[in-house]
Amino acid sequence: MRIRKTVNVQMCLVLACLAAFSLIAVRTAGTPAEADVAIVVNPDNPVNNLTLAELRQIYLGERQYWKASSPVVVLMRSSGSKEREVILRVVFQMTEQRYTQYWVAKVMRAEASDPPASLFSHGIVQEGVRGNPGAIGYVYMNDVRSGVKVLRIGGLLPGEPGYPLR
């Protein structure tokens, strides 16, 4: 009888441990780092940190050159992607329709010769960043591959408290 009781207690302990483990696993899987949008540039780009205002200037086409006078090549994800929604909401502060109108106006004003390239997948964005020293793009943190550099935004990396692109 006593042995049975001990087994039951042990079973309960195992179940409790399993429950705790699975809770931790679920929490770990949903860490903010993976849900954050990382800004990636070519590893040869000396820039390591941008403020959100600077990032906005770059994406709005108001700042078109890196400090070394090399042109910025802005890469966007094509419409419908979740990362693009984050960038439109936080950086552009625009709807999809307004974004289209903004770039038509920008080109018409001779402030840019064409709108940013819209690319179908995070893989293509990262290939573009790897292949172009002036390129800047964005991907979810858990999609970041080697060969690109993740920038700090306002001194923060994806996953850190207060990171703005989520």
Place this chain on the structure above:
Amino acid sequence: MHRVWGVLAVFVLLPLSALAQGAARDEREQEMQEMRARIEKLEKLVTELQKEKETNNGVATAPAAGDQLQAAATPISHEEHAVGPAMPMDHSASQGGATNLVERKFPDLHWRGFADVDFSALDEKNTKSGFNLGQFILHISSPLSEKVSVFTETSFTAQAGPQATAYNLDVERLIIRYDYNDFFKLSFGRYHTPISYWNVAFHHGTWLQTTIARPEMIRFGGRFQPVHFLGMLAEGNIPSGSLGLGYNAGLGNGRAGNIARPGDSGDVNSNRAWVASVFSRPAALNGLQVGGGIYGDLISPVPELTGNPQFRELITSAHIVYTKETPEFLAEFAHVRHRNAFTQTEFNSDAAYVQVAYRLPGEASKWKPYYRFEWSNINPNDPLFSVATQPAPMVDDLTGSTVGVRYDITSLAAFKAEYRHTARKATEPVINGFFLQTCFTF
């Protein structure tokens, strides 16, 4: 009366046909979403296969996401460049795909058209109501190298008057620009004079502007301010951190003998006009722009006025705009001083407008009601504004209100309806008008 109902019916049917097109677009969008999902799946599969292959070959795999986050932090604190270890990963992919997609070609011609169809009805004597074709604008841009670009804007405008037989073709803008960096861009060509915000923000694209027409103080073919400018222009940002300062500085031919036009074929008096403007786009309030400009010229009107006088022109202007659509706010003021170069007599005139608009929220977000108040106080003795021998219309005092609504049929086409109430001098009757416009870009 039946005609007016017919016109209204046509304009009501336009949004309906746009709705039908919207359904087809939704289907295409769904197909695109499915394609994107497939690409994402295939990319993940390729990554996994590559990792497996590298493991089998005894090659180190790419770091996991968590490792990369850590690796990303490393170069930042140690001023290094690469995120992760230099892995022989995705070599095959980097030789094609996006690398080619983002590779720029020179020249790379981009075409865009703007056009509008209008209807107007005024209660002014001797005017006729009816449709008219607005301007058809062809805008072409092309980079010639990483730092050199060309922009052109050409207009086709129906000739006015009962004897009209053709369309006027005009080169509105033609610019070649060299970008040294963000702080210095030098260009040559024909511009819209950067003395007015409206003039350089909306150009000839009626679709770009909220209202049907420009404010009278900067209207095309008007005498009040020089809309076009032929010469050279330096522009760029001013290092100013969160203030977001920018500048324009130009030298050109100034006004021609017909003061509503620039000196396209040469300077009428061998005296260069100059223009300078500064503006601020503060980082703290995205969408806000505050700025001002100054313009100087020597005007030699043709046909010559009695005594063949020349006039020193000095224009000062200021603007404050907030271009977020909830709300949109535009306000400009300009002061024009003409001084007779022989007698030193001065003539001062002022004009301003304030425009507010608001993009409605939620389901009604296609609608944007607007209101504009315009005012001008013109010196009646200024010969450049009042002489009848100039081809462009005379400039008069104005107190006007415009109230209307813009409906965006799609993100690239809009329908506008507005009512205008215009009062000139006390002796002249008030004019009321009803206007419709369908404008689009393609």
